[in-house]
Amino acid sequence: MAPAAVAAAAFPFRLFSAEARRNTRSVRGKRSAARPLKSSPPPPPRPPSSSVGGGGAAATTFTRLPLRDAPESAEVTLDRFPTAPANPEAPAPAPTRGSSVQRLDEDDEEEFEVGVGATSFAQIPLRDSPDGVELTIGQFEARAAGRKSPGGRGFARQTVEHLDGDGDEELVVNSRDVFEVKRGRKALALVPEVLDDDDDVVVFDPDYGVDSDDDEEDMFPIKQSQKAGATPRTELGELEYDDEEDDDDEFVVFHPDYDDEEAFEDDDYDGEEETEEEGEEAKGKGVPAVMRCFDTAKIFAKAGDGGNGVVAFRREKYVPYGGPSGGDGGRGGDVYVQVDGEMNSLLPFRKSVHFRAGRGAHGMGQQQAGAKGEDVVVKVPPGTVVRTSDGGVELLELMKPGQRALLLPGGRGGRGNAAFKSGTNKVPRIAEKGEKGPEMWLDLELKLVADVGIVGAPNAGKSTLLSVISAAKPSIANYPFTTLLPNLGVVSLDFDATMVVADLPGLLEGAHRGYGLGYEFLRHSERCSVLVHVVDGSAQQPDYEFEAVRLELELFSPSLVDKPYVVVYNKMDLPEASERWNTFREKLQAQGIEPYCISAINRQGTQDVIHAAYKLLQKERQRIRETEDWSGPENLNHVSDAIKKERRAPMNEFEIFHDKGTKTWTVVGAGIERFVQMTNWQYSDSLKRFQHALEACGVNRTLIRRGVKEGDTVIIGEMEMVWNDEPKSNRPSNTMNTKDDAVRWPEFG
Ligand SMILES: Nc1nc2c(ncn2[C@@H]2O[C@H](COP(=O)(O)OP(=O)(O)OP(=O)(O)O)[C@@H](O)[C@H]2O)c(=O)[nH]1
Numbered sequence: 001m002a003p004a005a006v007a008a009a010a011f012p013f014r015l016f017s018a019e020a021r022r023n024t025r026s027v028r029g030k031r032s033a034a035r036p037l038k039s040s041p042p043p044p045p046r047p048p049s050s051s052v053g054g055g056g057a058a059a060t061t062f063t064r065l066p067l068r069d070a071p072e073s074a075e076v077t078l079d080r081f082p083t084a085p086a087n088p089e090a091p092a093p094a095p096t097r098g099s100s101v102q103r104l105d106e107d108d109e110e111e112f113e114v115g116v117g118a119t120s121f122a123q124i125p126l127r128d129s130p131d132g133v134e135l136t137i138g139q140f141e142a143r144a145a146g147r148k149s150p151g152g153r154g155f156a157r158q159t160v161e162h163l164d165g166d167g168d169e170e171l172v173v174n175s176r177d178v179f180e181v182k183r184g185r186k187a188l189a190l191v192p193e194v195l196d197d198d199d200d201v202v203v204f205d206p207d208y209g210v211d212s213d214d215d216e217e218d219m220f221p222i223k224q225s226q227k228a229g230a231t232p233r234t235e236l237g238e239l240e241y242d243d244e245e246d247d248d249d250e251f252v253v254f255h256p257d258y259d260d261e262e263a264f265e266d267d268d269y270d271g272e273e274e275t276e277e278e279g280e281e282a283k284g285k286g287v288p289a290v291m292r293c294f295d296t297a298k299i300f301a302k303a304g305d306g307g308n309g310v311v312a313f314r315r316e317k318y319v320p321y322g323g324p325s326g327g328d329g330g331r332g333g334d335v336y337v338q339v340d341g342e343m344n345s346l347l348p349f350r351k352s353v354h355f356r357a358g359r360g361a362h363g364m365g366q367q368q369a370g371a372k373g374e375d376v377v378v379k380v381p382p383g384t385v386v387r388t389s390d391g392g393v394e395l396l397e398l399m400k401p402g403q404r405a406l407l408l409p410g411g412r413g414g415r416g417n418a419a420f421k422s423g424t425n426k427v428p429r430i431a432e433k434g435e436k437g438p439e440m441w442l443d444l445e446l447k448l449v450a451d452v453g454i455v456g457a458p459n460a461g462k463s464t465l466l467s468v469i470s471a472a473k474p475s476i477a478n479y480p481f482t483t484l485l486p487n488l489g490v491v492s493l494d495f496d497a498t499m500v501v502a503d504l505p506g507l508l509e510g511a512h513r514g515y516g517l518g519y520e521f522l523r524h525s526e527r528c529s530v531l532v533h534v535v536d537g538s539a540q541q542p543d544y545e546f547e548a549v550r551l552e553l554e555l556f557s558p559s560l561v562d563k564p565y566v567v568v569y570n571k572m573d574l575p576e577a578s579e580r581w582n583t584f585r586e587k588l589q590a591q592g593i594e595p596y597c598i599s600a601i602n603r604q605g606t607q608d609v610i611h612a613a614y615k616l617l618q619k620e621r622q623r624i625r626e627t628e629d630w631s632g633p634e635n636l637n638h639v640s641d642a643i644k645k646e647r648r649a650p651m652n653e654f655e656i657f658h659d660k661g662t663k664t665w666t667v668v669g670a671g672i673e674r675f676v677q678m679t680n681w682q683y684s685d686s687l688k689r690f691q692h693a694l695e696a697c698g699v700n701r702t703l704i705r706r707g708v709k710e711g712d713t714v715i716i717g718e719m720e721m722v723w724n725d726e727p728k729s730n731r732p733s734n735t736m737n738t739k740d741d742a743v744r745w746p747e748f749g
């Protein structure tokens, strides 16, 4: 049943745009003709309408634009007015006119409905713009034919990119209709270029993040230029419907409330991507290229939506009244994050940004449940920290190869009508939609992971030591703070064993409070299993220096001083160092420490240090293994646990916000919003159940108590309704207690 018809039921709410809200992002049609463009920028600011475009493509072309926004039988005429071409010399395109109605398949996931009028077709001119400028290319009026029309005004906009100098190849990066209806809201339509099937014509789908596919990687950045604009024409004309063109177009119509900004929210391609070369230079000053490129990444993850449950009844020979047999939808696929020991950078995430698990299959007749959606595994290198992009909350720290976390659990499948059978309702005409899978943007950061950290005062010779024991080439100089960022080196031992050694910036007194450069890197040294403490033998008081650095470590974190460590007395080639060696050694021996002496620069004594450190490392690894066995595996699924918990939120926990100006009441509550999201309005029993739910969980009562008035708007999740004061007798009050209609609550989990 169409939502409009459902609305006629005698309940306090009249539905007017539930489906529109729900479908704000759905897309129908041929994807090949109009592929989402990943690297599209948000639309540029509108050019001043007075400036006439120059240098645009010679040809103005047309596309047919199906606008479907109507109840089934309504007819809408959409009049459109072609623009003045960007090139004033070129002839203006002929006005065209069209009117048609199209009914989309209700079972199709990608169908959409919009609450403004009827389906109609129109032609609008495309591609008459200079590069990268958003143009208003036509204006039109929309009205419903043969009935009192809501009336409205609209215009079409597009942004074009010319791919090469001679203008042969071009790309419509953003083309949409904007129309306003009387309520003062806006509706947007994204339209594809359909004249040819070339892949170079791409429509920017604001939901592209969710629909990404691998091809998108080939997209190139788009440079924005604000060179010119075009003049919109407002002259009226009639559009002609062109039968020749295929009408299997992809298009999106947004709900009136849909916000322009929001449409591009998922697009994290900020200026950096567009002007990669210059952008990075400017941004990354002073940061080594390797650090700024590969140590952070931003990705989008979405768990699969649950499949829909269906309504079906058994129809068999000799079984005259077969019961309900609609199966449940399958669960959506999950998103996992897993540590891959082979990876050592976040570089791959520059290319693939979107990770979407598959949606669950819909239920079928004969009580067959739909299949579960496919899981997706995001592979990250060891040492990856996962945070929410929004707010920077740390979610996971994934250090060891093989670690795996369930990050986003797939949406539950909707129940089919077989699940709604009860003693009082033997022919339930109701089924749920699948639950939406959660989605989020995530920031990944790769932390330094080294087995051994070289610590010590500035200028002690830490980098020199690393340079002689590994192939690393850190900068070495005779002044403090030569090392600004940690250097990593892989040390190979004789017996085919390796360890990763980090040379850290020098530690000063006060480092634990942020003095010097050491603070950031003390955090890194927390991840090392073993420390090598280098002491400058040529210092005035080497033992005092040693104590000071130990104290800094302790003040920063007691766990650091508890780490096994090796003390290395350096610069033994210098006379002042060798003179003080014995005193130093005795002092440390008194504390139970056996120091090593080396001349890093001459590579003397360094092998002993390596072996000593490696021995400690092996012991430490063994210890970690044992304690891990004892403490059991870490629970890495707390993010999905939290999401699952929220899914169980009771429906009667909600808050109501009232906006007096717009007479809007917004009901906010995870439980009730989930209920709304899973309600499938195409089934006749759904509205009844929904109304019962509102009664039972106290939404109606609370609204009445707070003074809701006839005609006020009530919004719950994706559902928007108008409050209707009904005569008492029609109120569905106490329906919970009536016999004929037991309310079945959604099962959470
Ligand atoms: N004579 C002598 N000089 C050394 C030795 N090891 C390092 N040096 C010198 O000490 C100075 C500092 O060396 P680095 O390796 O840069 O010291 P660092 O500890 O990394 O210093 P920061 O990075 O500034 O904390 C350089 O001039 C080195 O040549 C050594 O064994 N003998």
Ligand SMILES: [Mg+2]
Pocket (backbone or CB within 6 Å): 462, 463, 464, 474, 475, 476, 482, 483, 503, 504, 505
């Ligand atoms: Mg150094």
